[in-house]
Amino acid sequence: MDHHRAYDTTLLIPGLDKVESFVAWEDFLLVSLTNRDLIKFQITGNHQKSKFQVKQIELKTKFTKKPITQMEVIKPIKKLLVRQGTAVEIYDLKTIQLEKALCSKKAVLFTYNKKKSLCIGTKSELWIFKWENGSFNKKHEIGLPDIPKTIDWFKANKIVIGLKKQYLLISLPNKTPVRLFSTGKNGIPISAKISNDEILLGKDKISIFKDSNGKAPRAYGINWEEPPLKIRYFPPYVIGFFLNKLRVRTLYSQNFVQDIKIKNPKLCFTLVNADNHNFGYVSNKKGVWRIDEIPLLFQIDMLSFEKNFEEALRLCELIPNLDQTKKNSKSKDIKQHYAIYLFSKRNFGRAMDFFQQSNCDPRVVLSLYPFLVSDKFDTQLKIPYFEQTELNNDEKQEAIFSLIEYLTQQRSIIQNRTFEDQENLLKVIDNTIVKAYIQTNYQLVKHFLKLPNSCDLEECEKLLQENGFDDEVIFLYQSKGKHAKALKTISKKANETSNIDELFEYLKILDENDLDLIFKYAHDIYKYDSLKCFNIFLNDNELQKNVKVNKKKKKKIRNLPRDKVKNFLEKNIPDLLIPYLEYIIYEYKDNTPDFNNHLLMLYFQQYGKLKTQIQNETDKGNLKRFVETQNEIKMKMNQFIKLTNDYQAEKMLSIFPEDDLFEERAIFLNRVKQHELALDIYINKLNNIESAEKYCTENYQSDGDTKDIYIIFLHQLILQLNKKNNSSSSSGIIINKDENNFNENEDQLLKMQLIINLMKKYYLKIDPLKIIPIIPKEFPISNLFDYFNLIIKNILKIKRRTVIQKNLHKSDFLNLSFKNSKKGSKSLMIDENTLCQVCGKRIGNSIIGKYPNGVVAHLSCIENKNICPKTKMDFSKNLNKYY
Structure with missing residues (x-):
């Protein structure tokens, strides 16, 4: 047949x-x-x-x-x-x-x-x-x-x-x-x-x-x-x-x-x-x-x-001279009917393959699964009707597995297109996928809802709640941006179980758009774990900087507004304010002056509170603890002041006390270039000559505003010495010294020797015309002999160097003059018979050019002044040998 x-x-x-x-x-x-x-x-x-x-x-x-x-x-x-x-x-x-x-x-x-x-x-x-x-x-x-x-x-x-x-x-x-x-x-x-x-x-x-x-x-x-x-x-x-x-x-x-x-x-x-x-x-x-x-x-x-679909498809491809659009339409129709036929024969996998190839409306496929599609969307989307195939439970499971694979591919295709009914169709597909997972592999429901999806919130919420998928409902809320509903559910569960992990993880995914929710539920976390509460306010840029990120799927970096977080913590959870400011300044390298000023203020306030507690505390144990804490705060404050330049030193000077925290105040004075006051603190308040000397070394600039900083330093030492002698400083030096008239003691001698040693050590950085007038007349002239000797030697050295340089310049001048005179002594005779060695015409009265090898040519005939137009010799590299 x-x-x-x-x-x-x-x-x-x-x-x-x-x-x-x-x-x-x-x-x-x-x-x-x-x-x-x-x-x-x-x-x-x-x-x-x-x-x-x-x-x-x-x-x-x-x-x-x-x-x-x-x-x-x-x-x-x-x-x-x-x-x-x-x-x-x-x-x-x-x-x-x-x-x-x-x-x-x-x-x-x-x-x-x-x-x-x-x-x-x-x-x-x-x-x-x-x-x-x-x-x-x-x-x-x-x-x-x-x-x-x-x-x-x-x-x-x-x-x-x-x-x-x-x-x-x-x-x-x-x-x-x-x-x-x-x-x-x-x-x-x-x-x-x-x-x-x-x-x-x-x-x-x-x-x-x-x-x-x-x-x-x-x-x-x-x-x-x-x-x-x-x-x-x-x-x-x-x-x-x-x-x-x-x-x-x-x-x-x-x-x-x-x-x-x-x-x-x-x-x-x-x-x-x-x-x-x-x-x-x-x-x-x-x-x-x-x-x-x-x-x-x-x-x-x-x-x-006759249901010989494969033969029909092969024949369709062989139709000659048929418009490709018509051929595609015919092929699509055959594949669709073939898929329906395969479905009726329980060959669900191949049926879905041909549905996929036919590029038919997914609603045609969904019409074969009335047990998955709700009446609401059946009516709304006008799903076509086909004679239903009665399936037993095992067949339903197999059919659903094939449908999931088909719908997963279809949703990807539909998402990349734009058409009128796109949103409704995606809702039906995603709702159906959730139903299919519930009936076949419930563990995948959570995974699917974690991803961006088009599930209908009302329909899917009802479906999940009816089937006891409470956790999955939270992911549904999250995927739809209903964070308030999700957090309400999670917070209730956290209060019942005292487990805040889920609440913490959820708050970590929220960004600046949901800052109010982060602030609202931060208290629930703080009650159980202050460290986790602190972590929810951290951004992701530092956490991810050492992590290799897939460029094709680059995650959006979470970046909470730090000023708002700071204000919230200050008003509601002040215990976390210092750690937060420390983290954003040290880890995020945030150089905002307001943050840096605020952290210094908090250090100062905490230092002041501890100082008061120490003064009023009578218990030795508590006193020891307060002292250790105060030392820790002072160390952190001092380190912060030294390491960062982002706070406003002028503002801090007006806040910090003049009778305490002298080293910190000296650093502020340094930042505002009040070097004299800073040195006064190191010498007179802290009595720390080494720190004062180090200060000068760090700030000295030979051609800047601090070129006289060592003079200021020495002047402060001399003033301190004179104060101890209860005498005012005077200028000039007593040549006829009388040691018996000088009230000496061991401390004064040490101070005097220190000043002299510093003068000798930094004599190159000290202008002698400025330091001599401020030396006390009581200083024995013999003690200054070494200093003057160094000064005189340096002056003579400079003078010798200057003379040598002068003579070298003079020698260079004479050499150049000799070369010029030698060049000027060379003559060139041009007469009426002299010819241009390029064009061969007479030179006449024209402007000429002469090369070191004697070639003469019209200036207009010369293309390159460094290359002889006749011999092609290049004179640009070594002209000296020709002169």
């Missing part, structure tokens, strides 16, 4: 039983009889109704000496090729008049290709002709080992020859035959050309595909139930000739299609394409038959109706 009808057959010319050969073109059929008559028919009619009119328009009796066994129409040149007996002749197609005999004997068959090349096979050779200048001209003669039975062109320069025992592939450039394979036991070569690069060759019951390189382009062949007498390619099918029928097979799947009941068909067959319709002719004892292709679209519909 036929799978479907691919062709209709009509006995076109009954009673014409002595047909030797025929050829068809347009609406003409030329028939050669065994009695050597030649008849030309014109055939008109409607192939769709299989009604034709046959008109004999010409009869040539005894047209040739022998019956015509092969004919071929060559449309481009309007010629008819004929083989009668062993001769090949060329006729005019219109008049059927002989023009030329190409081969008078030995010919056994011929073949022609679209490149206007003709191949005639004789008993031992191939003759190759080329149509040139209105005639066929012989180009090649190729020897053969046996008589050719079939000849087929491959492209323009390759020929496949079928001999009795084997097939050969011949390339015209080298003419060397290449053996393909044997013809089999029956020794009958059979061929059918598929395209310019593919052919079918018969071997007993098998037809084998070969390409122009002799390789098998397909992994299969066509198997026949018995060796065919002949095969022909009738796109898109292959037709095998047998004694009692013509059998139609598909080329792409080898499937049986149809048997055409024509008994004892002759081996003559011709194929015509007119108005995108394929038809052919074949003869037997009853006469000449016409074979008409049934329109492929109709064949496709028949295959779909």
